[in-house]
Amino acid sequence: MNVVTPGEKLTAKDFTSDQEVRWCPGCGDYAIVSAVQGTLAELGVSREKTVFVSGIGCAARFPYYMATYGFHTIHGRAPAIATGIKLTNPELDVWVVSGDGDALSIGGNHLFHLLRRNVDVQFLLFNNEIYGLTKGQYSPTSRVGTRSPSTPMGSLDNPVVAASFALGSGARFVARSVDTLRKPLSQVLKRAYEHRGASFVEIFQNCIVYNDAVFSSFTAKDLAADNQLHVEDGKPLLFGRESNRGLRMKPDAFELEIVTVGENGIVEADVLVHDEKNHLLASMLAALQPPAFPMALGVIYCDPAPGYETNVTAQIEEAKANSPAADLNALMRQGHTWTVKG
Amino acid sequence: MPTISAVEHDGSKSARQPLESVVVRFAGDSGDGIQLTGSQFTQTTALARNDLATFPDYPAEIRAPAGTTFGVSAFQINFGSRQILTPGDEPDVLIALNPAALKVNLATLKPAGLVITDATVFTDRNLRKAGYTANPLEDGSLSKFRVIPVDIARLTLEAVKDLGLTQKEALRCKNLLTLGLIYWLYDRDRQPTIDWLEKKFAKRPEIAKANIAALNAGHAYGETMELEGTVDTYTVPSADIAPGLYRNVTGAEALAWGLVAGAKLAGLKLFCGSYPITPASTLLHILSGLKHYDVVTFQAEDEIAAVCSAIGASYAGALGVTSSSGPGVALKTEALGLAVGVELPLIVVNAQRAGPSTGLPTKTEQSDLYQAVFGRNADTPLAVLAARAPSDCFDVAVEAVRIAVTHMTPVIVLTDGYIANASEPWLIPDADGFAVPPVEFRTDAESFHPYLRDEKTLARAWAVPGTPGLEHRVGGIEKDFDTGNISYDPENHQRMTDVRAQKIACIADGLPPLVPEQGNKKGRLAVVGWGSTFGSISRAVSNLRDDGVDVTHIHLRHIWPLPSDLGDLLRGFDQVVVAEMNQGQLLTVVRSETLVAAEGLNKVTGQPFKISEIEAAVRTRLES
Numbered sequence: 001m002n003v004v005t006p007g008e009k010l011t012a013k014d015f016t017s018d019q020e021v022r023w024c025p026g027c028g029d030y031a032i033v034s035a036v037q038g039t040l041a042e043l044g045v046s047r048e049k050t051v052f053v054s055g056i057g058c059a060a061r062f063p064y065y066m067a068t069y070g071f072h073t074i075h076g077r078a079p080a081i082a083t084g085i086k087l088t089n090p091e092l093d094v095w096v097v098s099g100d101g102d103a104l105s106i107g108g109n110h111l112f113h114l115l116r117r118n119v120d121v122q123f124l125l126f127n128n129e130i131y132g133l134t135k136g137q138y139s140p141t142s143r144v145g146t147r148s149p150s151t152p153m154g155s156l157d158n159p160v161v162a163a164s165f166a167l168g169s170g171a172r173f174v175a176r177s178v179d180t181l182r183k184p185l186s187q188v189l190k191r192a193y194e195h196r197g198a199s200f201v202e203i204f205q206n207c208i209v210y211n212d213a214v215f216s217s218f219t220a221k222d223l224a225a226d227n228q229l230h231v232e233d234g235k236p237l238l239f240g241r242e243s244n245r246g247l248r249m250k251p252d253a254f255e256l257e258i259v260t261v262g263e264n265g266i267v268e269a270d271v272l273v274h275d276e277k278n279h280l281l282a283s284m285l286a287a288l289q290p291p292a293f294p295m296a297l298g299v300i301y302c303d304p305a306p307g308y309e310t311n312v313t314a315q316i317e318e319a320k321a322n323s324p325a326a327d328l329n330a331l332m333r334q335g336h337t338w339t340v341k342g
Numbered sequence: 343m344p345t346i347s348a349v350e351h352d353g354s355k356s357a358r359q360p361l362e363s364v365v366v367r368f369a370g371d372s373g374d375g376i377q378l379t380g381s382q383f384t385q386t387t388a389l390a391r392n393d394l395a396t397f398p399d400y401p402a403e404i405r406a407p408a409g410t411t412f413g414v415s416a417f418q419i420n421f422g423s424r425q426i427l428t429p430g431d432e433p434d435v436l437i438a439l440n441p442a443a444l445k446v447n448l449a450t451l452k453p454a455g456l457v458i459t460d461a462t463v464f465t466d467r468n469l470r471k472a473g474y475t476a477n478p479l480e481d482g483s484l485s486k487f488r489v490i491p492v493d494i495a496r497l498t499l500e501a502v503k504d505l506g507l508t509q510k511e512a513l514r515c516k517n518l519l520t521l522g523l524i525y526w527l528y529d530r531d532r533q534p535t536i537d538w539l540e541k542k543f544a545k546r547p548e549i550a551k552a553n554i555a556a557l558n559a560g561h562a563y564g565e566t567m568e569l570e571g572t573v574d575t576y577t578v579p580s581a582d583i584a585p586g587l588y589r590n591v592t593g594a595e596a597l598a599w600g601l602v603a604g605a606k607l608a609g610l611k612l613f614c615g616s617y618p619i620t621p622a623s624t625l626l627h628i629l630s631g632l633k634h635y636d637v638v639t640f641q642a643e644d645e646i647a648a649v650c651s652a653i654g655a656s657y658a659g660a661l662g663v664t665s666s667s668g669p670g671v672a673l674k675t676e677a678l679g680l681a682v683g684v685e686l687p688l689i690v691v692n693a694q695r696a697g698p699s700t701g702l703p704t705k706t707e708q709s710d711l712y713q714a715v716f717g718r719n720a721d722t723p724l725a726v727l728a729a730r731a732p733s734d735c736f737d738v739a740v741e742a743v744r745i746a747v748t749h750m751t752p753v754i755v756l757t758d759g760y761i762a763n764a765s766e767p768w769l770i771p772d773a774d775g776f777a778v779p780p781v782e783f784r785t786d787a788e789s790f791h792p793y794l795r796d797e798k799t800l801a802r803a804w805a806v807p808g809t810p811g812l813e814h815r816v817g818g819i820e821k822d823f824d825t826g827n828i829s830y831d832p833e834n835h836q837r838m839t840d841v842r843a844q845k846i847a848c849i850a851d852g853l854p855p856l857v858p859e860q861g862n863k864k865g866r867l868a869v870v871g872w873g874s875t876f877g878s879i880s881r882a883v884s885n886l887r888d889d890g891v892d893v894t895h896i897h898l899r900h901i902w903p904l905p906s907d908l909g910d911l912l913r914g915f916d917q918v919v920v921a922e923m924n925q926g927q928l929l930t931v932v933r934s935e936t937l938v939a940a941e942g943l944n945k946v947t948g949q950p951f952k953i954s955e956i957e958a959a960v961r962t963r964l965e966s
């Protein structure tokens with residue numbers, strides 16, 4: 001067991017359990033678990049107050065590898081279980097780890113309600129655009145035409161953009177990162193942790209076995225700089241090898257376009273400045289798809305509001321304040337009663 | 343504490359006929375205030391110290407068109423000077439406030455029963471809406487009954503005419519006029535209802551006045567009839583009831599309070615995650631009003647989320663509860679498997695209704711016993727209890743908490759629409775006087791693992807997040823018996839499957855000896871029942887025994903595991919009949935567990951067993 005002297009500074013290793021890791025060699029999940037362990041150590045959180053909850057899938061194996069409390073539950077239902085945990089003990093730091101199938105297919109309804117209610121958990125969606133655990137069927141995030149055992153001629157249904165779904169569900173924190181981008185990922189995780197209310201983080205995760213390189217259009221070494229837009233609150237939306245390409249609103253239409261600073265009279269002031277609290281901008285950024293546009297990464301939207309569990313607890317406290325002497329025996333004797341004499 | 347002593351009856355009135363028990367059925371349009379009339383009559387009857395049982399019978403449609411047969415709402419009460427256990431088979435009196443109510447309810451009325459109707463509303467239009475081609479008040483079709491057509495609407499308008507109400511408001515007082523008439527018929531005191539009206543309409547005294555005027559007018563109308571000698575009047579003397587403080591309680595209330603009491607004794611916060619469904623929603627509603635008792639309620643997005651949130655709550659150290667009806671419990675199935683696998687306490691309330699699928703959502707049936715006992719993939723045992731009556735829900739809820747926390751297991755509690763919504767007098771217990779052991783969470787890190795078991799109860803250690811040094815992972819994947827870590831080992835799976843089964847089986851070791859409700863421990867015939875058939879079986883058996891018939895009534899609260907002495911007890915009878923409102927579900931379980939050749943007595947009409955049906959079935963078997 002994990003016995004730690006209080007006050008001792010925990011390291012990434014202290015957040016690593018003794019369980020044998022069962023992911024395929026080269027799976028993007030390794031990088032993510034390592035980033036999470038490192039980030040928790042940097043955040044200085046306590047192990048006993050941290051709970052990882054997951055559904056089913058490769059990604060959902062995650063809690064076994066963390067030396068915290070962990071609950072590996074059933075396919076798609078982790079948000080509901082996490083809600084019960086958080087409502088019972090709001091003091092706990094609850095993280096949910098889910099795959100694209102777990103979160104958006106079987107569990108889509110629960111994720112929607114978790115976000116809408118704004119339950120204070122960190123929801124990490126490991127998006128590999130495939131069902132890994134069940135051996136490679138296409139998923140709700142797979143692009144049209146994805147060939148898989150169940151779609152040998154290519155998938156036909158339109159994929160969902162996870163971040164757009166989250167924004168549409170009322171999420172008040174929406175961020176994105178990539179499994180191998182250790183530093184940006186860690187930053188996003190920290191922001192998610194600090195955010196009160198539900199934080200939704202989509203992590204593009206490479207499934208080396210069933211969907212290798214599916215994100216290469218913006219993660220491949222030679223393409224990354226020109227196809228990743230790392231958004232930062234208050235900073236211009238610039239990207240590219242020379243950081244001279246930017247986004248602006250088209251003057252004649254309600255849509256974004258790419259411009260190059262220094263060309264056609266464009267100056268940096270023409271480029272849109274990121275505003276985390278702007279829902280409309282966040283929706284536009286979330287919807288951008290390579291190769292026409294860069295993939296927006298980082299904290300796309302953050303506009304905190306009290307978490308559901310805070311409001312639930314406040315109501316209970318209010319009820320208690322209104323009737324301080326809650327006595328069940330008295331309650332049962334309220335209203336019409338009558339005595340039968342012996 | 344507002345307690346009221348039983349009302350004294352002065353026997354000085356004219357020759358009222360004493361009755362041992364009476365069944366009255368109020369029926370009318372959903373908008374006629376039938377349930378309110380029924381509940382007022384119930385309160386007054388309880389004050390008159392009669393024993394009683396009630397059955398509210400709501401229409402399935404929420405806002406059915408006025409005057410139609412599917413919009414008819416009814417409330418039945420059986421009250422008497424002897425013990426009353428059911429709302430009664432056949433009404434002695436039917437109050438039918440419109441043609442549709444008459445049409446729907448006449449079939450159950452006793453021969454020569456009394457029909458009171460509002461003659462004003464038997465218009466051509468209303469008759470047509472109810473599906474009558476001729477006016478039954480005129481065509482002789484009611485000749486085998488005693489019919490009192492009263493111009494209820496007209497009399498009501500007359501009674502309140504000086505109070506400045508609109509016609510619509512005035513007509514809303516119709517139900518009070520009816521109530522006044524029934525009070526007169528059974529010699530009931532009007533004062534408690536008058537007090538109640540004054541309190542309820544304190545802000546609108548003119549409405550209170552109008553209702554009281556209608557109540558008094560109904561009573562006066564009766565007195566006039568009495569003077570004219572048109573109708574007999576009755577009195578129902580008080581019953582011999584155990585002394586103490588009483589109230590009326592519905593099953594949903596008793597269940598909610600029992601859960602709160604059990605959780606408090608166990609020292610746990612109560613969490614209820616639920617999704618609305620008839621007839622289970624009332625439990626959620628009641629618990630939602632008990633926040634000051636440290637109750638957290640959560641209306642989830644569906645039944646799956648409801649049970650999962652409750653499992654999450656138990657994982658975090660609360661007592662997780664989820665409630666639904668059969669279709670919703672079906673959705674919870676996979677999560678129940680998780681709760682069994684991770685061995686957490688959980689209470690699942692199933693207010694059963696008639697199925698399959700949506701079936702007859704407002705009708706009573708006991709057809710989810712297989713679902714409760716067997717309805718999961720794999721070998722996934724859990725405990726199942728059944729409540730027999732509204733007030734029994736309190737004790738069953740406490741017992742469910744005891745089993746759940748003592749053995750770290752989900753417990754399914756079966757009730758039904760009748761139990762949940764019907765009310766009966768209840769000798770109020772001391773909520774602190776039940777034996778539920780306080781839960782001790784594991785805090786000791788020394789040689790801890792999450793599947794360490796108590797030798798006697800086989801319960802695993804309950805270590806909740808937030809406890810330093812006990813960080814651990816649990817999940818649906820099979821665990822190693824000795825470490826709690828994931829294990830794919832075949833022998834270990836055998837061992838874990840066996841221990842999960844033993845853990846549930848050993849619940850039976852802690853049960854008190856099974857004692858028949860009535861009759862001898864050996865004999866010619868035993869009727870075995872469970873759940874809400876209690877009242878009918880009990881009365882039928884007592885009638886038969888009064889008649890010298892050798893019959894015993896055994897009623898089961900513990901459905902799974904069955905009491906370990908059930909087999910021996912049943913083997914003492916020549917015949918065993920399992921009476922239930924399904925096609926023989928407990929029967930199968932009893933036969934397979936005890937190897938006793940029991941036979942079934944079954945009914946699935948959505949209506950409770952009639953006492954006479956059970957009596958007849960027993961007599962036939964004993965005579966053949």
Ligand SMILES: Cc1ncc(C[n+]2csc(CCOP(=O)(O)OP(=O)(O)O)c2C)c(N)n1
Binds near residue numbers: 098130
């Ligand atoms: C009720 C249920 N249905 C189906 C499955 C099978 N199943 C397990 S994981 C999974 C999909 C996993 O995909 P994803 O969530 O994307 O996770 P990944 O393995 O890719 O990390 C499926 C269909 C299951 N375990 N439970």
Ligand code: SF4
Binds near residue numbers: 022058132208
């Ligand atoms: S199948 Fe894919 S996602 Fe699953 S462990 Fe292997 S590489 Fe990772």
Ligand SMILES: [Mg+2]
Binds near residue numbers: 099100101129132139
């Ligand atoms: Mg996936």
